[in-house]
Amino acid sequence: MERYDQLYRLYEEFDTETLRAYREFTDLFPPVDSRVALEHWQRASEELDERMEAVRAAFPVGETLADVATHATRDQAFTALDLLNRYERGVNVFVLDVDETLRSAGSTDNEIPRETLHLLTEFHEAGTPIIVCTGQTLENVKGFMIQGLGNELVHSGDLSVVYEAGTGVFTPGHGSETKQLLYEELAPEIRGVFDRVRGRVLPDAPEQLRRGCHLQGNEFNVTLKPNFETGSARAREVIDQALVYQLDLLGEAVAAELEVSDGDPTAWARAYYADADPEIRGVLETQDGLPATDIEAIPQSVASAFERIDVAYYEADAAEIGSLELNKVAGVEAALDVLGVEDPFALVMGDSKSDLRVMRWAEENDAGIAAAPEHASRDVLDHVVRTDELVFDRGKATEPLRTVWALNRLAELE
Structure with missing residues (x-):
């Protein structure tokens, strides 16, 4: 309990709030060419040193406690000590x-x-x-x-x-x-799927979607972002549409890359990812895009490809296709x-x-x-x-x- 007792004493006997305020002021003081401002900073720096010295002199481990007091609130310091007792190590x-x-x-x-x-x-x-x-x-x-x-x-x-x-x-x-x-390092067929999706995602997009979002300049992931304020109703609308559109592109790209010609690849993609993610299912439902297809009807080779590909939905922010690997x-x-x-x-x-x-x-x-x-x-x-x-x-x-x-x-x- 000695360390807890020391922290109790530190935050009870010393004005640590003012100590942190001086530390923050001196650390974040912007570079200025003003004699009056620099004199003010110098006085604050001297006051900080005096207050820290008082803490140093009061404890056998005063240097450490002074540093803790200038950085952390009482709650933060005790949380830190709880974490130390739990994990017995610091963050590296x-x-x-x-x-x-x-x-x-x-x-x-x-x-x-x-x-x-x-x-x-x-x-x-x-x-x-x-x-x-x-x-x-x-x-x-x-x-x-x-x-x-x-x-x-x-x-x-x-x-x-x-x-x-x-x-x-x-x-x-x-x-x-x-x-x-x-x-x-990904398998060629997976890279091929992404090449196909990227090549079509904007050129083949409906005009409303093409005007409402843009392709983020990624090296690999295919990410559509809204051309409206993130989190707004218009951003939510266009990203919901983008998600459904990307699912359809993905299904078609996987079927083409694997040379699977029988069946409905867009329904496969919608069904697979709706089953995997409740948020995606919810978007498909609101867009009247939830297919009747059962995931058991998806060809095994196509399902195996989907298992390696992630479709991520960030409400009113982004629709993304990435690799689960x-x-x-x-x-x-x-x-x-x-x-x-x-x-x-x-x-x-x-x-x-x-x-x-x-x-x-x-x-x-x-x-x-x-x-x-x-x-x-x-x-x-x-x-x-x-x-x-x-x-x-x-x-x-x-x-x-x-x-x-x-x-x-x-x-x-x-």
Whole structure:
């Protein structure tokens, strides 16, 4: 109980809220050419040092506790200590989704907050590798990562990008392993299906659909995004239509690639994926597109191909066809290998089904803990609440990061 007693005393006897406010101000103070502003920063910095010194002098492990107090709230610090008692180790790598996790269109203007970027930089300086794990294209991710974290960090050799939900891995500074195109390892017939779908998805689309959405610039996945505000009624309408259209294209592409000429491939695809995913079934029902075909009527060769292909539906945001053999877990494992993290214990942060696969992988392999925003998908929230309860408010990704900062500092006392 000694560590708990020390934390109780720390947060009871010291004004840690003011301490954190000084720390945040001095850390995030923008570069300005103003003598008055710089003097204000200097006074705040001196006050921070004095308050931290008081904590250092009050405890045998005062340096650690002072650092914990400047980063974590009381609740975050005690959560960190609970996690340490449960897992007996700190986090040694991050696996971070971006959209609606690190940033949120609803509360951060779709920008990663400065405090989140700064804390990630602190973790980097402390030697913690970062894996950005996203469905976005590589070029999109590289752009805002360099802008937010800086070119030096991104090219440090300790940051990896798993992009397009696991079809590729980009780890600057690792020679021939810098860019890995995992989709090149797929069977030729599966790559052929994707080539067929990609070649037709926009040229063959009905005019209303072609005007209402666009093909995201992926290297492999086929992702249709709305030309309307994400989450709006018009975006929901066009993505629902896009999902049905993509299912039909997929069925036809699989039948053509496998040279299956008898039967209705569009009905096969609709039936198979409706049976596999209740959300897809719901969309098909609202679009009057649910077929009468039983999945038992699907030819075995076609069903086997469907078993290797994922159809993902993100309400009012995207309709996507990807490979089940290439998911975020495969990408994360490849990134860990390149980064040289042999015994990972990760903080996995995300909001969608693709992130849930990584969270479950971490749990099954005793390889980490999970955190999610309060607006994450129901399955993700169920998992996070069942495991470590690291649920944070929209746009507040810094909260679990602060908990992990405290966890790692306390783990150093072991």
